[in-house]
Amino acid sequence: xxxxxxxxxxxxxxxxxxxxxxxxxxxxxxxxxxxxxxxxxxxxxxxxxxxxxxxxxxxxxxxxxxxxxxxxxxxxxxxxxxxxxxxxxxxxxxxxxxxxxxxxxxxxxxxxxxxxxxxxxxxxxxxxxxxxxx
Amino acid sequence: xxxxxxxxxxxxxxxxxxxxxxxxxxxxxxxxxxxxxxxxxxxxxxxxxxxxxxxxxxxxxxxxxxxxxxxxxxxxxxxxxxxxxxxxxxxxxxxxxxxxxxxxxxxxxxxxxxxxxxxxxxxxxxxxxxxxxxxxxxxxxxxxxxxxxxxxxxxxxxxxxxxxxxxxxxxxxxxxxxxxxxxxxxx
Numbered sequence: 001x002x003x004x005x006x007x008x009x010x011x012x013x014x015x016x017x018x019x020x021x022x023x024x025x026x027x028x029x030x031x032x033x034x035x036x037x038x039x040x041x042x043x044x045x046x047x048x049x050x051x052x053x054x055x056x057x058x059x060x061x062x063x064x065x066x067x068x069x070x071x072x073x074x075x076x077x078x079x080x081x082x083x084x085x086x087x088x089x090x091x092x093x094x095x096x097x098x099x100x101x102x103x104x105x106x107x108x109x110x111x112x113x114x115x116x117x118x119x120x121x122x123x124x125x126x127x128x129x130x131x132x133x134x
Numbered sequence: 135x136x137x138x139x140x141x142x143x144x145x146x147x148x149x150x151x152x153x154x155x156x157x158x159x160x161x162x163x164x165x166x167x168x169x170x171x172x173x174x175x176x177x178x179x180x181x182x183x184x185x186x187x188x189x190x191x192x193x194x195x196x197x198x199x200x201x202x203x204x205x206x207x208x209x210x211x212x213x214x215x216x217x218x219x220x221x222x223x224x225x226x227x228x229x230x231x232x233x234x235x236x237x238x239x240x241x242x243x244x245x246x247x248x249x250x251x252x253x254x255x256x257x258x259x260x261x262x263x264x265x266x267x268x269x270x271x272x273x274x275x276x277x278x279x280x281x282x283x284x285x286x287x288x289x290x291x292x293x294x295x296x297x298x299x300x301x302x303x304x305x306x307x308x309x310x311x312x313x314x315x316x317x318x319x320x321x
Contacts, residue, residue, distance in 0.1 A: 005280055006280050006283070008261065008280075009276070009277075009280035009281045010280075010281065011258055012258050012261055012262050012265070013163075013167055013281055014166065014167050014170045014171070014175070015163070016162065016163055016166035016167075016170075016179075016182070017179070020162075020166070020179050020182065020183070021158065021159070021162050023179075023183060024158060024162070024182070024183050024186045024187075025155060025158065027183060027187060028154070028186065028187060028190045031187065031190070032190075126149075
């Protein structure tokens, strides 16, 4: 009985216009392309910002390392290794102390963001397919 | 069928664009039919398009532990239809909750007799007209159950109603359809 009613209802199934399906696929494709454009440009833009920020903070870091005498302490390691073996604990603490922590932290953070942005750009290219930009 | 849909969704999420097209091909006719029965055919095209765009946008959020793809896509279609009626400021589904006192399950057996009456209908146009005269909430149940081959449990999930309520709606829908058919035959 239920099967008969199923058959009866199936007979009055409405048939959609097949062009509608093409229209739907077209709309999704154009939205996909738009989304691909937006995400690629957004992540490329942020990558450039983080790259510029990284360069700036890296220069700031080098400046800090120079002014705190980090490079001088480092050069000791290559000049007199035997003397350093005796005072290695103090040497290590001084070396750490000569690090410009703020600019070092900022540089690492910006490099991390740059890495994430580049990864997102490549993911967007891969996921949405380069054809989408055509 | 659920496993097949799940695989297609997974393939799509892993970068296989053709999997989405396969899903659209599979559900296109079903969704069109469901929506066309609830709103006018002229406006159904735009709403069907809207449904599939929503599917594409939200496919990452699907949780197969909660519902099958079929139930999920029909829920999207239903939400889109409710939004459509809201925009038009007529909400046919709102009355769904008012008269939902559950019938006992034995009524389903009784409905078989009524189904027999409907089966006597030979003119499909008459059936179509009678179906269009029934309230949206009852028409929806009949379409989901008989045309979209959904179970009462799946319909319950979709409409967020207990199983017995769905069965009672089904019974009333059949009853109303039978009455309309009888009226039409008499006229």
